[in-house]
Structures are given as structure tokens and as C-alpha cells.
Amino acid sequence: MSLLNPALLFGLALAVVPVVLHLLLRAKPKRLVFPALRLLKQRRIQNTRRLRLRQWWLLLLRMLVVAVFVLALCRPSLPPAQYSPTVGEWLRLATVAALGAAAYFTAMTWWQRQRLPRHTLLTRRTMLRGGVGIGAVLLAVVFVAWPYQRRVAAEITGPAPSALDNLPVAAVFVFDNSLSLSYQYQGRSLLDAARSLVVSQLGQLPPGSQAAVLDASGKLPPVFTPDLTATQNRVTSLAIEPVVQSLNERLRAAIRFQQNDRRRTLGEQASVAESRRQDKFVREIYLVTDLAKSAWQPDDSGTLKAELAETPWLGMYLLDVGLEKPTNLGMVSVRPSREAVESQGAVFLEGTVRSEGGLRDEAVVELWVNGSDGKPIKRDQQNVSFVSAPEAAVRFQVSGLTGRFAQGELRLAAADPLAVDDAGYFTIRVLPTLRVLVVAEERSQAGFWLEALHGLNSDGEAYHATFVTTGALLTTDLATFDVACLINATSPPREVWDKLAAFVRNGGGLATFAGAFSSAAVTSGTRLDPLSYNSPAAQELLPAKLKASLKFDPSQHLNFRDAIHPLTQRLDALGALATLNDVSFHRYWSVEPLPAAATLARWTDDAAQPALLLREVGQGRSALFASSVDSIAWNDWPRNWTFLVFADQLLQVLSRQAVARANFGLGDPAVVLLPDDAPPGNLLLRLPDFTQRGLPSAGDRREVAIPDLMLPGHYQVAVTQRETSDVLAGFSINPSGAETLLERLTADDLDSLFGAKRYGLARDLESLSRSVQTGRLGQEVYGLLLACLVVVFAGEQLTATWFYRMDET
Numbered sequence: 001m002s003l004l005n006p007a008l009l010f011g012l013a014l015a016v017v018p019v020v021l022h023l024l025l026r027a028k029p030k031r032l033v034f035p036a037l038r039l040l041k042q043r044r045i046q047n048t049r050r051l052r053l054r055q056w057w058l059l060l061l062r063m064l065v066v067a068v069f070v071l072a073l074c075r076p077s078l079p080p081a082q083y084s085p086t087v088g089e090w091l092r093l094a095t096v097a098a099l100g101a102a103a104y105f106t107a108m109t110w111w112q113r114q115r116l117p118r119h120t121l122l123t124r125r126t127m128l129r130g131g132v133g134i135g136a137v138l139l140a141v142v143f144v145a146w147p148y149q150r151r152v153a154a155e156i157t158g159p160a161p162s163a164l165d166n167l168p169v170a171a172v173f174v175f176d177n178s179l180s181l182s183y184q185y186q187g188r189s190l191l192d193a194a195r196s197l198v199v200s201q202l203g204q205l206p207p208g209s210q211a212a213v214l215d216a217s218g219k220l221p222p223v224f225t226p227d228l229t230a231t232q233n234r235v236t237s238l239a240i241e242p243v244v245q246s247l248n249e250r251l252r253a254a255i256r257f258q259q260n261d262r263r264r265t266l267g268e269q270a271s272v273a274e275s276r277r278q279d280k281f282v283r284e285i286y287l288v289t290d291l292a293k294s295a296w297q298p299d300d301s302g303t304l305k306a307e308l309a310e311t312p313w314l315g316m317y318l319l320d321v322g323l324e325k326p327t328n329l330g331m332v333s334v335r336p337s338r339e340a341v342e343s344q345g346a347v348f349l350e351g352t353v354r355s356e357g358g359l360r361d362e363a364v365v366e367l368w369v370n371g372s373d374g375k376p377i378k379r380d381q382q383n384v385s386f387v388s389a390p391e392a393a394v395r396f397q398v399s400g401l402t403g404r405f406a407q408g409e410l411r412l413a414a415a416d417p418l419a420v421d422d423a424g425y426f427t428i429r430v431l432p433t434l435r436v437l438v439v440a441e442e443r444s445q446a447g448f449w450l451e452a453l454h455g456l457n458s459d460g461e462a463y464h465a466t467f468v469t470t471g472a473l474l475t476t477d478l479a480t481f482d483v484a485c486l487i488n489a490t491s492p493p494r495e496v497w498d499k500l501a502a503f504v505r506n507g508g509g510l511a512t513f514a515g516a517f518s519s520a521a522v523t524s525g526t527r528l529d530p531l532s533y534n535s536p537a538a539q540e541l542l543p544a545k546l547k548a549s550l551k552f553d554p555s556q557h558l559n560f561r562d563a564i565h566p567l568t569q570r571l572d573a574l575g576a577l578a579t580l581n582d583v584s585f586h587r588y589w590s591v592e593p594l595p596a597a598a599t600l601a602r603w604t605d606d607a608a609q610p611a612l613l614l615r616e617v618g619q620g621r622s623a624l625f626a627s628s629v630d631s632i633a634w635n636d637w638p639r640n641w642t643f644l645v646f647a648d649q650l651l652q653v654l655s656r657q658a659v660a661r662a663n664f665g666l667g668d669p670a671v672v673l674l675p676d677d678a679p680p681g682n683l684l685l686r687l688p689d690f691t692q693r694g695l696p697s698a699g700d701r702r703e704v705a706i707p708d709l710m711l712p713g714h715y716q717v718a719v720t721q722r723e724t725s726d727v728l729a730g731f732s733i734n735p736s737g738a739e740t741l742l743e744r745l746t747a748d749d750l751d752s753l754f755g756a757k758r759y760g761l762a763r764d765l766e767s768l769s770r771s772v773q774t775g776r777l778g779q780e781v782y783g784l785l786l787a788c789l790v791v792v793f794a795g796e797q798l799t800a801t802w803f804y805r806m807d808e809t
Contacts, residue, residue: 085148093144100136104128168208170224170261170281172254173198173235175215176289178244179739183290184417185323191240194288194321199232200765201286210281214254216244216295222257240420242710242735243667246297247289248304248753254285255307258314284315284772290322294741296753305755316759319768322744327357330421331365332391332737334410337574339662340429340652342462346399347428351410353394355386356742359416362386367396369408370714376408398428404675405429405662405730407714421740425713425732427662432675433461434655435480439473440487440630448630448638449487449513452647463651474499482655483509487630488516491529497537504541505618509654512542514589515628517549528589543597543615543624547590552603555584558611560601567600567614570649576642583642585635589626614653621654660703662731666739670706672717672729678702679726681719688713709733 085093107128111121175198181191202211210224211231215238225231262279269277289295308316332352341347353365362385368376384392394410411423436453440446446467453465468476470489473496478484484503486492504510516528530546532538539545558580560568571577585603593599593610601612613624628634629643637643660673683695683704688711695704695717704717717729750759762768 086151089144089148092147093140096136096139096143099139100132103135104132167206167282168210168280169205169284170258171202171205171209171211171284171286172222172258173211173213173231174247174250174254174285174287175213175235175238176244176247176287176292176295177215177217177238177241178292178295179240179242179420179735180290180292180294180418180742181321182240182418182420183323183326183328183742184419189240190290190321191238194319195235195238197319197321197765197768198235198286198288201768202228202232202235204769212257213238214250214257215241216247216250217241218245218250218253222254224261242712242739244295247287247295248297251285251287251304252307255311255314258283258285259311262313279313282315283313284317286317286319288319288321290326290742291318291320291744291750292322292741293743293745293749294738296745302752304753305758308754308758315772316754317768317772318750318759318761320761320763322742324744325357326742326744327359327416328418328421328740328742329353329355329359329363329412329414329416330418330737330740331410331412331424332421334424334426334663334734336426336428336663338428340431340657340660341401342431342433342457343402344400345430345462346397347401349396349398349410349426351394351396351424352391352737353384353412354391354737354741356390360386360414363392364413365394366411366413367398367408368411369398369406372403379408381413401428401430403430404728407730407732418740418742420712420735421737425663425734427714427730427732429657429660429662429673429729431462431657433464434651434657435482436463436465436651437476437478437481437484438465438467438487439470439484439489440467441470441490443467445630446485446487448643449485449647452638452644455644456648462648470496478503478508479506481508483511483651485511485513487513488528488628490516490527491532492538493532494535494537497535497541501537501541501617504620504622507619507656509620509651509656510541510622511650511654512622512624513629514546514549514591514624514626515631515634539594541617541622542594543613543622544591544593544610544626547592549587549589551587552585552605555586556588557581557583557585557604558601559604559608560612565598565600565614567649567653570652571642571645574645574649576645579640579642583635583637583640585627585637587627587634591624591626621656623650623654656702664709664731664733666710666712666733666735668709668733670709670715670731670733672704672706672731674702674704674717674728676702678728679719683728684718684720686716686718687711688715 108125111124116124175191175194177191181189181194183190185193205211205228208226209228210226211228212222212224213231213234214220214222219241220234262281262283265279265281266274266277308314330353332354335350337348337350349367351365353363355363362383365382365384366378367380368378371377379398380396382394382396384394386392396410398406398408406428407426409423409425416422438446438450438453443450450465450467453463456462466481470492473492478499481503484500486500489496500510514528514533528546528549530548533542533546560571560577560580568577588603588609588611591610591613593613594615597613597615599610599613601610602608603611609626611626613626615622629638632638637646656673661671664670683697684692685695685706686692695706706715706717709715712733712735715731715733716727718727745753750761760768760772762770
């Protein structure tokens, strides 16, 4: 136990004042002449005994009043624990009181029935009250006080700090400076309020204290400094960070930092026995947060709670700067149906809007697209309702796009306290017409494939297909094409394979379809020669060797298993993977994949044999599909709509156009694909805040990796040549919808994270001071002592008035 005012303990000497007054003011006997003195002397002896017992009770109560009053003024504190009696303890106390009352009234009733003389009855009553009182006290000590102190002692996880309120403090302030702290309330952000409170708390630290600051981004290394003014400057310079780590990790980093510093401090006391070494600081961690769940990771393993349990010497305080019921209206996500579209083509934008805290029942979402001069132009708007659900979906169509890319945003028409999620940004790459060379023995063998490419041009000029026979391939200039499709070529010579290999190494794409019988099995009709496909020249290019053309019995389906490949992701996003189960394949080629090949899809037979393989060759890609794209005898895929989707996405992957993303999340490294006709020069990145910075040269590759992008909005990559610049590419970055989710942690969530009664929670400087004082000195029992003082004083008054009243007849 520690005392805020220990000097007042000298006031306990005042407890002897009632004794002195009792000795000085006690009544003196008066002499009266009266006959029949023998009876009066006997009565006098009985009254004297009764009054003497009453006087002792009154004297003890008056001394106790003074002692409790002095202790209350000293304001003692105890280690944190549950000092309130439990239900069982109250019941046991009530039982003891009931037993005492029953014993008293039973004895009095029995004596009254015996018709004892009045003076005898009064004497026995006085003795009975003393005996019952002493017995009740003993029972209360045995059955209530002793179990109570054992329970409280067990709840005290560590010894009470021997520190006074002015002992130096080693404090680590952990700031949640994520996007949700930009919430505006009463004319300032929550981060502004957090900085103000922490600066005030720093000013209240005792002399000799040291402090360190950590933020949620992990950019600030923890360093203790005794210069609290420098720490205040560091706090006031904190800003919102779009990309942050979980607060679990930041708190664990703060705990490890305190452990290491404490270990160093104790290690400096080498001349002192290890058991007697003491830390010269009171160690504390302050977490400043709005208690948003989005800043935390689920801690199912209880790691943070376990680390706090291992450091009972470390105080943990939460400073809640958030609102009890925050409100927000924001764009959760913006998803284009395609990130790349042909010139004059169309794309759909799907967005999700979320309303929190019942801010509004409806909202207006506007579509803005930047014009050729870079200024946004409003194209459309939609009304959404939140009456039935807190989230609503919107869908816009954007068409007539030209240039190299188009940028825009879905914007909320009304403002709200959290502005960072009022708009969702998007970029759509506008692709040049893809030049596709289709090679087959006869045009009829490529009919379905050519029809698919023609159907993909319904919204614009996506593909320009040129057909040549296998024999004419050697005289065709492949440099004018982006992708070549080799369909059921019977036996290409080495010169053809060499020409295709050079084309792919220079960045072209090749799709090979094996959809004809083996020449070893048939001598006429459409057939393939495995020897040609397995020759050294072909194997420099193809991702697998052909083994045999076989038949499925029963028919099988395609199963895309490489879930992370862009082709699989695009097919899944367009809903094609689920429908592929309806497509039956009757014949196929058994193949042997090469080590450098990736298997994107397999057949659903028991052997799960490869069906679609992809290989990187130089700067280009080569794909092999082990079935036909031109014969319904091999499969009925050309009759299914997924055939068009597969043709579109496969050609995009082979030309590397589908690989290039244009929309990223905050913190993701952006990889930008530059156009083929990009002129040489210095690359510049234009940021959403209208600043720009240089980029490394792309070299021979058309891809530029750009890390550390921390601002939501539109970005553009430009090339400068002397006094002119040309914008080559653009992309957009959006924060995660979870970053602005304002749902708060509950008391149960906090107990699960930190452990019950292992942390202090405050919402302002006054409550923080009380919480810190309780953590440093223990739980103050001032209120409890005042309650005891009232009870004792009431007992003293009752004794003085009731016990000494005149005995009535």
C-alpha cells in the first residue's frame, strides 16, 4: 500500500484525544443521605458493570472515527484488484448478521419469559450485546474477511509499485495515424486531437523522464530521448499515413523496445546482486487510437495478451480519441470489368458505397471521366438507398474511350466527416488494335477461331486478324504482328520453328493448338507429325512434347488450377470458369511438359493430364493447348460463349497486354507497361498532389516498377525530351475499404486483446491522469474509507444516544 499524503499519518496520535477526554470528563459520584442502602449498593454494582462496558464501546468507536478520518486524508492506494465484495461474500456477511440477530433476540425472549428482575435483565442484555458483537466480528473475520483478503491477494498479479508519483517515467507513445484518424470533428481531425492530448501528457511527466514515439506506419524508429520538448515536436509533426501496419505489431514492437531498455538499465547495475537490482524508471506505453477494428488483426493466439502478462512492470494505457458513434459515407471499392479496352470500346464500372452510423438513407454517386485536357467531366449519376442494407452497389458504363488511357472517378455528391473515401479512382488502358496472324493448312481449319476474333470486335477494333497457310508463313513478315496462332499445322519444317522462335524472343506471342490426329495413326485428312513438334528446333519454343492423340471415355472438362495466374483470374472474374464445367472434351493430345513450362489447366480425368501450358521464351510467351479449336468432333467448346472469352484473354496474355494492371491498392508496388512506340527520354512520374519525380529507365523492357506510392488518386508516367513531354501511361491507386471502416472495438474485444484489467482506458486528459495514477500507485481507497467513516460515526452516535438513554419501565 502506498500513500499520497504519508505525513498525515502523524494525525493518528489524535486517536488518544477521546481517552483523555474520557478521563477528564467522567462523572463524579454525589453523596446523598438515603436509607436502605444495601439494596442500592447491589443495584449500583450491576449498573456500574453495564455502564463500564458501554463506555468501552463508545470509547473505541470514537477512537476509530479519528483513525479512519486520518487514514482517509492520507489517501492510501492499493494494487489494482477487485476490491468490491462478491455476491457470495455479501451473502456470508448477511448470514453472520442474521445469526447474531437471531442469537440476541432468542436470548432476550427467553429471559423475558423467565420474568427476571429488571436490573438483572438490563445487565444481561448489556453483556449479551457485547458477546454477540464480539462473536459476530469473529465469525465475519473467519468466514468473510479471511476469504476476501485471499481473493484480493490472488488478483494482484504483481507487487504494488514502490514508486511515488514523481519517479521518472520511460514512456512510449504509439500513434494510430491511419486514414480513419483524418475524421473531422468539431473543426479538427482526430489526429489533431490526439497530438494535443499527448503533448499535454508529456508536459505532466515527472522530471528526469524519457519518451519515445512510434507511429502505425513503422517509419519512426523507437528512440528514448530525455528532451521532452523534442518529443513534443516529433508528435506535432505526425501526419496521416495511408499504409500502416497492424496496431498489434506496433504494440509488440513497443513492448520489445521497453524490455530491451529495461534489460540494459538493470545490466548497468553490475555491482548489485541481480535479485536486488531495480529499474530507475516507471515504464509505460500509451496507445493513441480511435479504437477502429480495421487497425487491428485478430489475435486468436493471444500473443499480445501473453506478452503483456509477462511484463507486469509495464503500464498499458489506451487514449481513445474516437467518437462513440461515428458516421461516414464512403466508396468502398471501384472495379472495372476490364482494365484494358480497345479504342472506342466499352467497359463497366462497378462500385460499392457504404453508410455507417445511419448518416444518410440515400446518396448520389457521380461518374466523372477526365477529358483530353485532363479536366474531369461529369458523365452520369445514380441514386442509392441504404434503407434495407448499409451497403449499396452502383454500375456505370464507360464507352468511346480514346488515347492511351482514360482516368476518372466515382464521386459522392455530398460531403461527410471522413473525406478520404469520398471518391474511388480508376484507370482504363486503351489498347491499340491487336494484330493477330492465324496459320493453318486450310482456312476452314481456322474458321471457328477467326469467327471468334471477328465477334470480339463488336464494340470496337480489338483485333485485326490475318490468315496465311503454313506454306506461306516463311514469306510473311512476323514483325508486323503481335501474336501468331498455329492451328493444326501438319509438319512445320525447321525454318518455320526458327522463325517463330525469333519472333517470340523479340516479344511476340505464339498460341499452338494441337487438334488433329497423329500422323502415325492416320495417313490422310487433318493430322499432326509429333516428330516435327518434338524436334530440337520446336522444343526451343514449345512448352511440352507431344506423345499421342487419345480419346476421353467418358468426356472430360477443363480445370484451371493456377489460381494466381492473370489468365485464370480474368476468366474467373468474367464468370467463365464456372461455366467451363458444361463444356465437354472428347479428344486430346497427351503431352509431356518441359521443366520451364507452367501448367495453367488440366483435364478432369483421373490422371489430371495437362491441357494448357505456358512458357516464357525471351521477351515473349508461347502457349500450347492440347485439343482442338476448330472441330466439334474433338469438343463442343466453339458453341459455348466461354470460347470467346478464352480467345480474348489468351491473346491478351500472350501479347502481355492483360498482364499490365492499371489499378492498384495503397502500398502495392505498381508495375506500368509502356507502349511499344514510347520515345526515348527521361521518365517522370506525376503524382496526385501535382508534384513529380524521376523514374529509372525501363531499358529494353517495357515495364517500369514504381514502389512506395502512398497517395490515393491518379498517376501518370511521362517522357521528357528537351522542352516537350509525352504522357505514356497512367494508373490509379485506391485505399482499401477496410482502412476507413469505423466500427469500434468493444470492451470484450479489448479484454481479449490485452487481458481483463491489464490496461487503462481514457478519453480525456483528466481520466488519463486518474488511470495513470492508479497504474503507478495502485487503486485509491479514499472513497471506501469515507464510507467506513460514515458507518463508524453513525455507530458512535447510536451508542452515545441509544445505549445511554434512560432505561424505561
